Amino acid sequence: MDILVSGLLLAGTYALVAMGLNLQYGVARIMNLANGELLVLGALASFWLFVSAEMSPLLTIFLVAPVAFAGNWLIYRFLLLPLVKRAKSQGHLEVDAILATFGMSFIMVGLMLSIHGEYFTYEFLTQPITILGSIVALNRFIAFLIAVAIGAGLYLWLNHTRPGAAMRAVAVSPEAAGLVGIDVARMSAFAFATGGAVTAVGGALISTFITLDASIGVLFTMKALIIVIMGGVGDIRGAILAAIILGIVETAVATLIDPGLTLTAAYLIFLLILLFRPQGLFGRRAT
């Protein structure tokens, strides 16, 4: 039971890390290597407001979300859209986007180092609560609930609203979506901005229980990439399922075998999925 509860909470963390990238890569077709840095930026905002103004991270996320949305929208409009327009093919765009966002990640690391080079450490709701007989930290549980809310919200929106349907259409085929009157550029910008907002909110929440620093973003980018690729690009259910698998397996391995083997287990699963289902759990086969 401990394993299931802790594993699900860890899955919530991983879902927060990966859902944003899933939208950005799945719909806007931007392989955003600055994803982890954006997450750390959200964490920095949360840390900084908590330490200087004693503002609860649970309030900070309502500030972080619109700011990150606007910031990412601007980044897409002015930095990435020119790349999208001149790209001759999907592959071409991916290479350009990877290079551009990789550079962006350095700028963001530099900015964050100049603001606060030390560890973002503070204590917020570390107290224990008991869930199904298992002790967990309240801050992790809250992050999990919000991850569930964001995941469910995105799923419902994508599958049960018109803009959501348009978004999925863009994810499947930008050309065809354009032919049926969907403003692909606008939809992509919207997806990129939403993804950014989700990632930054995730960072703000994660900072309550993981100690981050300005340079740690790349670890989260890696994790997000693994989850997105495992789950299948452009499908929010895939990212969530992949996060759950990783969370539970890592916790089970840490508890039953050895904490030293968690990374091995995670990469083993990743390898197996790449071998037997290269398109990801929910991905479509490339046509």
Added chain:
Amino acid sequence: MKRRSTLKLAVGAALAAGLAFGTAALGGETIKIGAVAPKSGPLAGGSTVTHWPTIQLWVSEVNGRGGLNIDGTQKMIELIEYDDKTNPGEHIKAVQRLITQDKVDMLLPPYGTGFHIAAAPIYAKNGFPLVSVTAISDQVDSLTTKFPTMFFTLGTTSAFVGGVIEILNDMKAAGTIGNRVAMVNVADAFGIEMADAARPMLENAGYEVVYDKSYPLGTPDLSPVMKGAKASNPDAFLAWSYPPDTFGLTKAAITENLDVKVFYTAVATSFPAYGGAFGQAANGVIGAGGTNPDDPKIAAYRKAHMDVTGQPADYWASANTYVALQILEQAMEGVGTIDRPAITQYIKDNTFDTIMGEISFDKQNSAKFWSVGQWQDGVFRGVKGSNVDGAVDVQVKSGWK
């Protein structure tokens, strides 16, 4: 405050552009001093607490009194800083550049044990003294034999483990604890070396290691580790940990309400941010390092650190870093010229008056250092050390409230 933020912004901008950042003194003759340490990458969070601010303080103090007296004239320090991105390869390249391109007169020590060992050959080859601070190793003898310009000041792996075991022994003798010890370590050079040293030492001292696990650096959820440790029902909990997991393990211990009389985490326990984050819960936590904040010289240093850099010094290696700079300063002025072999010899032969008292080297190793400290009412105080004054009594950890 404003000055500090503009300076920091400049550092950030320089970093963003991937350029080096130098603080040039204006006019007059200068002495060029180079420093390479992480400003980004995994160790940056530590070096921006312990390493860089103390260098900034030292340069501003020396230049504030008119510079170093070399060749009969006062020379202002021109500091050239490079970011090694926490990458040994980058580190070596930057040191090479400082020596060949910038033609520095002196080099300051790197940050982190691995970087000292990586850099020692190039310092030795070019005759630069390397007064190590943040390097803890049991290989001091063989390293100093191999590298005649290398000096150690922060102690050895076994001294750090030994300090902890002394505390356990005292408590066991007093009947406070039994002999059940839970031990975890980060699966990284430092954590592995510490755990390997601790295992036989604990066993010889009659302790039963009831939980002994490692976890990878950057583990996002340490609660399975803490649950396992708690289930082993230990009297003492020891973690040979690095900064992110030092904080993570403490959070997990609070959540799980790990009821032990001794709770030890290693690196970063001495950071002011640790006490800042955990407040009263930190009370009684023991960790690597320590200092005597009541000593007037240390107190004056800590105050100057706050005034000049706008951030508090840590309760451990910050002071040692300043000591290393004082040793270099006194050796350069003592020799009177930039004659590096003579300066190295001077460091070997002389006693230095520092904020930690008199320091001298025996076979290039100084045996004056703190090994264990404890958070007591918001201050991290040294409780065990070698040849240091002002150690306070260890308190028994009682709960996390």
